[in-house]
Amino acid sequence: MSNKSFLFVLVFIVLLTFSGCPDKDTASKDEKNYEKLSNSMKKAASELEQVVTLLGGPMFYGRDVIEQLKSEQIQALFTESSNKKKSEVGMEQSSSQKKGDEAEQNKEVTPSDKREKEQGEESKNNENGKTEEGKGNNEAERSDVSGRKEEKNTQENTTMEFETQRPVEDQENADNFRFEDSLFGIPQWQSDNWKMIQVLSDGMYFSWNGIQPELLEKGVSSVQIENYNTAMANLSKAIKDKNIKNAQAAAFQLTQTNAYFFSFYKTSIPSEVQRLKSTVIGVHFYVKQNDWGNAHNLATQLQQILSTLKSNVEDNKSYVFQMLEISISDLEKSIQEQDSTLVLIRTNLVTANLHELETELSQLKSR
Numbered sequence: 570m571s572n573k574s575f576l577f578v579l580v581f582i583v584l585l586t587f588s589g590c591p592d593k594d595t596a597s598k599d600e601k602n603y604e605k606l607s608n609s610m611k612k613a614a615s616e617l618e619q620v621v622t623l624l625g626g627p628m629f630y631g632r633d634v635i636e637q638l639k640s641e642q643i644q645a646l647f648t649e650s651s652n653k654k655k656s657e658v659g660m661e662q663s664s665s666q667k668k669g670d671e672a673e674q675n676k677e678v679t680p681s682d683k684r685e686k687e688q689g690e691e692s693k694n695n696e697n698g699k700t701e702e703g704k705g706n707n708e709a710e711r712s713d714v715s716g717r718k719e720e721k722n723t724q725e726n727t728t729m730e731f732e733t734q735r736p737v738e739d740q741e742n743a744d745n746f747r748f749e750d751s752l753f754g755i756p757q758w759q760s761d762n763w764k765m766i767q768v769l770s771d772g773m774y775f776s777w778n779g780i781q782p783e784l785l786e787k788g789v790s791s792v793q794i795e796n797y798n799t800a801m802a803n804l805s806k807a808i809k810d811k812n813i814k815n816a817q818a819a820a821f822q823l824t825q826t827n828a829y830f831f832s833f834y835k836t837s838i839p840s841e842v843q844r845l846k847s848t849v850i851g852v853h854f855y856v857k858q859n860d861w862g863n864a865h866n867l868a869t870q871l872q873q874i875l876s877t878l879k880s881n882v883e884d885n886k887s888y889v890f891q892m893l894e895i896s897i898s899d900l901e902k903s904i905q906e907q908d909s910t911l912v913l914i915r916t917n918l919v920t921a922n923l924h925e926l927e928t929e930l931s932q933l934k935s936r
Contacts, residue, residue: 604835607783613776614843616769617827620804621820623766624813627853627913627920629846631928635921766816767808770801777801780830787833797826817854824850838930841878842923845897848874852900853916856909864912868904871897882930889929893922 618629628635781794800822807816828843848867855864875897879885896918903911 602835603837606834606836606838607780609776609779609783610830610834613773613780614827616773616776617820617823620766620769620773621824621850623762623769624817624820625854625857626817626820626850627916629920629924631924632921635917763808763811770804770808773801784830784833789830789833793826793829797823797830800826814858817857821847821851821854838927839878839881841874841881842927842930844874845871845878846920846923849900849916849919852904853913856904856912856916859909861904861907864904868901871901887929889922889925893919893926896922 622628630638777797784794800819804816804819804823807813807819824843824847828840828847831843832840834840848870851867852864855861855867875894879890882890884890896915900912900915900919903915
């Protein structure tokens with residue numbers, strides 16, 4: 570009897586154990602369906618994002634990095650302000666010292682001092698009178714030559730000053746392109762940016778060559794492969810010509826094709842994340858170029874892509890996803906109102922939220 574009871578309990582435990590397994594097995598099976606993105610694809614996407622940012626596009630960092638950049642920017646501004654005040658104090662002290670020296674030199678001269686000075690000068694003039702008469706003609710000639718040189722130098726300085734003050738818009742070389750200051754640490758445009766972009770774009774050719782066999786195996790069409798090749802060539806030409814507008818257009822085209830490539834991978838991060846990134850990049854660049862027509866056209870795609878993303882994300886009620894939804898709605902409002910300042914801030918806000926969402930989704934197990 571005792572053995573039968575023990576056997577009954579054992580069977581019950583086994584049945585109970587197996588009855589709880591199906592959900593676990595199903596979840597595990599679903600997780601294993603996710604595909605791991607290759608390092609080559611990650612590297613190619615990262616290089617492209619760096620080029621986009623250097624060309625004046627949005628950043629692709631999380632909130633923690635942006636907070637750090639903000640702190641560094643505030644500290645830099647504080648240091649700059651402090652140094653400026655010190656410089657102004659130094660200039661004031663120098664000016665006071667100069668005024669004191671001038672007052673010392675211009676103090677009142679007594680009558681006796683004045684008579685002694687006049688007598689000394691008269692005696693000196695009598696001794697050098699003849700010598701001065703002999704040098705008169707030579708001095709006149711030298712004065713004439715000096716006058717002509719001074720006039721020539723004045724003309725040259727005027728020309729140089731005009732060249733220096735010439736507006737940036739009148740200069741053919743786009744190397745003088747500048748971006749506005751930002752509290753969020755968005756990089757200022759400098760001549761060296763072209764060098765950095767050149768290095769990254771050259772490296773992209775190696776990354777691109779490394780992922781082509783992988784893409785062809787996935788079934789990517791030769792047309793899309795060629796589109797990427799064309800965009801890469803356009804980017805290289807724009808960098809060589811230092812043409813910021815063409816470089817931005819080529820980089821945007823690359824992000825569009827890259828988002829298409831991601832649709833061939835079944836990962837824990839839906840390809841709509843890349844599509845949203847690409848669309849926001851396009852909006853950012855078009856607003857930079859004051860092309861509100863194309864910015865509006867792209868903005869109409871945001872809600873459709875977001876809706877598809879929402880259906881492909883299981884936890885679409887998470888705090889991060891809600892922040893993303895709100896930031897996209899706010900971005901659309903700024904585009905409708907054609908507020909360029911808010912658009913550029915909110916494109917960075919959307920990409921920051923997308924980064925947070927990627928981090929959250931990537932925590933799902935992948936094979």
